[in-house]
Amino acid sequence: MINYVFKRILSVIPVLLIVAVVVFSITYLTPGDPARVILGADATETEVIELQEKMGLNDSPIEQFTRWFGNLLQGDLGDSYFMNKSVMAAFADHFMPTLSLALMAQLIAILIALPLGIFAAVRRGSVLDQTVMGISLIGISVPSFLLALILVLIFSVNLGLLPVAGYQPLTAGLDMHLRYLLMPAVALGAMQAALITRMTRSAMLEVFNNNYIKTAHSKGVKEKKVLFKHALRNAALPILTVIGQTFGVLITGAAVVETVFNIPGIGQLIINSVERRDFPVIQGVVLLISITYVLLNLIIDLLYGVLDPRIRLDKK
Structure with missing residues (x-):
């Protein structure tokens, strides 16, 4: 059982990595500019560019993903653009x-x-x-x-x-x-x-x-x-x-x-x-929901061995 649990946990890691890449890619390709939404329709182009630079929206996709994923590994999902609180x-x-x-x-x-x-x-x-x-x-x-x-x-x-x-x-x-x-x-x-x-x-x-x-x-x-x-x-x-x-x-x-x-x-x-267009919240919430779903499937797999003794989870 221990070996099975360990293997299942290891199998979760690449799944979550793929989910992280997909979620970031979708939000990055989504049309719309958070800076323009925050400043409103009356904002000047200069103000929009300054806020984009401050929020890191002008960085390349690789730089943005590396920064986001690095914070994710430290347990930091970022802060909301609009709610004045963390994700x-x-x-x-x-x-x-x-x-x-x-x-x-x-x-x-x-x-x-x-x-x-x-x-x-x-x-x-x-x-x-x-x-x-x-x-x-x-x-x-x-x-x-x-x-x-x-x-x-x-x-x-x-x-x-x-x-x-x-x-x-x-x-x-x-x-x-x-x-x-x-x-x-x-x-x-x-x-x-x-x-x-x-x-x-x-x-x-x-x-x-x-x-x-x-x-x-x-x-x-x-x-x-x-x-x-x-x-x-x-x-x-x-x-x-x-x-x-x-x-x-x-x-x-x-x-x-x-x-x-x-x-x-x-x-x-x-x-x-x-x-x-609150991208940090979208990315963080979808990732947390994915983790929840993966954990549910892990629990179901473990319950198989409890309900059906014919399943030999320790068998290699």
Whole structure:
């Protein structure tokens, strides 16, 4: 296990290096001048050139990347052009709303998807199975922003049960925190629930065809024991994989839902930074999100060995 963990950590290094190069290249090639945005339309050309020189924007791409990457190796992601704070501080201020939203959306998706996927597999070909698959197809097809608007119309405008938009931190109280996150979490987690449902059904059906399941049934093992101890455990790997991937998508793809519900999360931070050409924030936030996604995949790989003893992680 130790050798496997060490190899996986080493494999992360070139991935992050490639991500750093790509992120810097994209921001460098993005049209727009931060100096002109900062000074405004009334600034003279001389003032713009002076600010460009002060910010190092006139340096060559190699010089800019070397300076940025050198600071990155020291744990310094730079400072925002507009927010008068470091990139790490800006990321920390906006990370908790996104994390709370992603966790709640993932919890909703799992609570809905796992039972539906299992029951659909057990009742394969039945009306329940066809209904679940139809609903999951709709869930995959409907964009999160459209579902968000529908939820706002029904539960906020017509029924008045939930707030239209906004965000309340956990310090304002758990009830208030959940009230503001419920609709965004449902809108964000619906598509993920549909994906997990379909994967759970497919994985369970594949396991049902194995001989050890048939042997357990022939020995008179109780249906619940066969279902949860034998079938679900052996089907857990692909289900775990899609859950981990969807959680990464929830963190990185919450920008649209955060915009609809005016949640001050990472998505809003990235959108505002792109509009203002705040390159240090764009580069730093995308890199931190990439690191988070890589770490999630590493955790999933390690959990494989816990769930399935047949996987020999120490084998060279």
